[in-house]
Amino acid sequence: MTILSDLTSLDDIAKLVLPETDQASAAAASERQNSLTKPPGSLGRLEELAMFMAGWQRSEMPVIKKAQALVFAGNHGICAQGVNPFPQEVTVQMVANFKAGGAAINQLCRANGADLSVVALDLDQPTQDFTQGPAMTEAETIKALQSGAAAVDPDASVLILGEMGIGNSTVAAALACATFGGGAAQWVGRGTGSDSDGQALKARVVETGVTLHSAARGMAMLAALGGREQAAICGAVLAARAHSIPVILDGYICTAAVAPLYDTAPALLDHCLVGHASAEPGHKLMVDAMQKAPILSMNMALGEGSGAALALGVLRAALECHNGMATFAQAGVSGG
Numbered sequence: 348m349t350i351l352s353d354l355t356s357l358d359d360i361a362k363l364v365l366p367e368t369d370q371a372s373a374a375a376a377s378e379r380q381n382s383l384t385k386p387p388g389s390l391g392r393l394e395e396l397a398m399f400m401a402g403w404q405r406s407e408m409p410v411i412k413k414a415q416a417l418v419f420a421g422n423h424g425i426c427a428q429g430v431n432p433f434p435q436e437v438t439v440q441m442v443a444n445f446k447a448g449g450a451a452i453n454q455l456c457r458a459n460g461a462d463l464s465v466v467a468l469d470l471d472q473p474t475q476d477f478t479q480g481p482a483m484t485e486a487e488t489i490k491a492l493q494s495g496a497a498a499v500d501p502d503a504s505v506l507i508l509g510e511m512g513i514g515n516s517t518v519a520a521a522l523a524c525a526t527f528g529g530g531a532a533q534w535v536g537r538g539t540g541s542d543s544d545g546q547a548l549k550a551r552v553v554e555t556g557v558t559l560h561s562a563a564r565g566m567a568m569l570a571a572l573g574g575r576e577q578a579a580i581c582g583a584v585l586a587a588r589a590h591s592i593p594v595i596l597d598g599y600i601c602t603a604a605v606a607p608l609y610d611t612a613p614a615l616l617d618h619c620l621v622g623h624a625s626a627e628p629g630h631k632l633m634v635d636a637m638q639k640a641p642i643l644s645m646n647m648a649l650g651e652g653s654g655a656a657l658a659l660g661v662l663r664a665a666l667e668c669h670n671g672m673a674t675f676a677q678a679g680v681s682g683g
């Protein structure tokens with residue numbers, strides 16, 4: 348059973364009752380930070396990350412016992428418009444590569460201590476082309492949301508999310524444009540290597556889709572313009588929240604995947620960090636609009652959860668300092 352097992356209507360997502368962060372634990376962690384042997388605030392974002400983890404883990408001294416990484420894969424009808432430089436069969440081929448341990452995400456999960464699972468979502472059944480009609484039916488969207496929720500390990504201390512799906516940089520741009528408005532061109536980037544003509548085509552396709560589905564908001568927008576891996580990411584984010592598990596989102600595609608949740612209620616993303624600032628130019632616009640600050644900026648635009656897995660290392664370092672450092676009193680250092 349997950350929080351989404353009984354879901355029959357996308358409208359019910361807005362009615363979910365979900366846990367909040369524990370302010371008292373975050374405040375206790377903040378007090379501890381100020382007692383540690385360093386000038387107050389000198390560990391910068393590491394201090395904020397420790398307090399964030401304390402609030403969600405409901406503990407002054409939070410620990411990462413188990414880090415779970417999930418990569419969701421889907422295929423997209425929008426590829427019929429020629430928006431993707433790589434052929435669509437690369438999605439299934441990369442899933443095999445993930446399973447064989449040969450992709451970047453496998454190495455980054457090993458390096459940063461995350462247990463990786465890959466969930467392929469009906470790859471032989473791409474979504475519909477969103478310039479012609481809704482990408483998914485409500486039933487297809489619910490099924491993918493439920494797959495995402497079911498993949499979450501309730502015992503995880505933190506969840507790393509990533510995706511794989513040829514064509515999904517166009518899907519991401521459409522979700523971002525529909526959520527935050529503005530011209531399509533500002534949301535469209537190079538993806539896996541589109542040239543300037545390719546980018547112009549992507550912008551026209553996004554404009555057409557967003558205009559066609561302008562009445563769809565929130566989770567209806569996810570069905571109209573999204574794909575199965577985007578829906579699964581939303582489902583995993585909701586299931587993680589139900590267990591108070593903090594989430595690290597990856598780059599542009601992953602952040603855009605949760606834009607329908609933001610559009611439903613921004614607080615649905617309170618337990619989510621953004622792992623890195625993608626090289627896709629629309630990512631900065633989107634994280635600013637969501638009032639999120641990416642942990643890392645590494646000029647990466649791979650997807651797969653790669654930037655989120657890398658950020659896990661920073662999160663681990665933040666907790667090592669928070670839990671392992673001596674206080675001024677313990678170390679006999681003056682001035683604390």
Ligand SMILES: O=C(O)c1ccc[n+]([C@@H]2O[C@H](COP(=O)([O-])O)[C@@H](O)[C@H]2O)c1
Binds near residue numbers: 513537
């Ligand atoms: O998340 C990102 O920042 C990101 C930016 C550009 C590309 N990607 C990856 O590239 C694929 C989508 O690119 P495209 O050109 O096929 O739309 C998909 O598998 C994503 O994981 C991911």
Ligand SMILES: Cc1cc2nc[nH]c2cc1C
Binds near residue numbers: 511
């Ligand atoms: C090779 C390749 C690897 C990927 N990983 C995520 N998206 C990808 C797209 C391509 C094309």
